[in-house]
Amino acid sequence: MIVAERKTIPELVEILRPHKKILVLGCGTCVTVCLSGGEREVSIISSALRIASRVQDLNFEIDELTIERQCDNIFIEQAAEPIRKADAVLSTACGAGVQAIAERFPEKPVYAGLNTTFLGILEERGVWTEKCAACGACILHKYGGICPITRCAKRMLNGPCGGSREDRCEVRADRPCAWQLIYKRLKDINQLERLKEMEPAKNWNPSLSGGPRMLIREDHRV
């Protein structure tokens, strides 16, 4: 899922300062699951903005709404009326959702309430970790299902770097060394042989070259 984090209230106040009627618009998908931009968080952020508005004499009028998915026109439609009534929208969706709303309402200022941070999973209660960099050419099959690009701090394709202590990464002692995990996993599935192969430098064309990526599926088009 997409993982995101709330911007601080002073940051949001600065962004919203020129406006009066503000719609805080939540998203019921990834950011609900990672507890950063769903209905509950919309309520919390809205309360904080109302309190900030009183304390700092800002005259904000805050409305709240959460739709199922902000990256999908079908659901955006349900928010059309409240969006039209507002002077500005503070979207607590991921960056894709914020832009989808902005595209649908060209006259309306739409701001991001969150910092979209990574593609990851819930590792334990209240802890999310990054697992995928969306590089566009998956190499997980070579590394026992552990992504060295995302999970090794030096993004080494032919690791380890030699700096790990016990099973900890030398860059972040609170995180495991990805290469320790890769070694262990390959051993467990009898594929240690894979480590004898040198991996050439990664071709980043599917990721960073050629501008924003697109996916076109002829089988789904008319």
Add this chain to the structure above:
Amino acid sequence: MNTGNSEPKIVAFCCHYCAYAAADLAGSGRLQYPPNIRIIRSPCTGRLEINFFMKAFEAGADGVLVAGCEEGSCHFKDGNYLAKGRVNTTRQLLQEAGLEPERLRMVNVSAAGSQTFVEYVRDMVETITKLGPARHQKTTAKEQQGAIR
């Protein structure tokens, strides 16, 4: 909640299994404590969410006291630990919004701790009196509709 006068208004979320019982015991034992507290009984402090605290402040509370079981003795195992994390997160949010984090406090009381409960209430009232009203005078009519009375 009317914030027009200078008496601080404090909402106390009390766990049914400990602090609420302690408050009850304080009452039957005729222990005196300031009348600024409005008690809301909760099945467990673990039921309390950040929104509850924020809504209380939004509605005009000057302070919020969360009273749960002593650490390690939650009726539902870890509800008071959950509450602790939520209280700390809310304190951070209050500070960001421009209110003093001291306006929200969590305490731990046993069901027999009527005297302790009374002391915590007195202490809280003293803190909030010193801080003064939570600068809520500008509450609009629309916002007052959902306010605590």
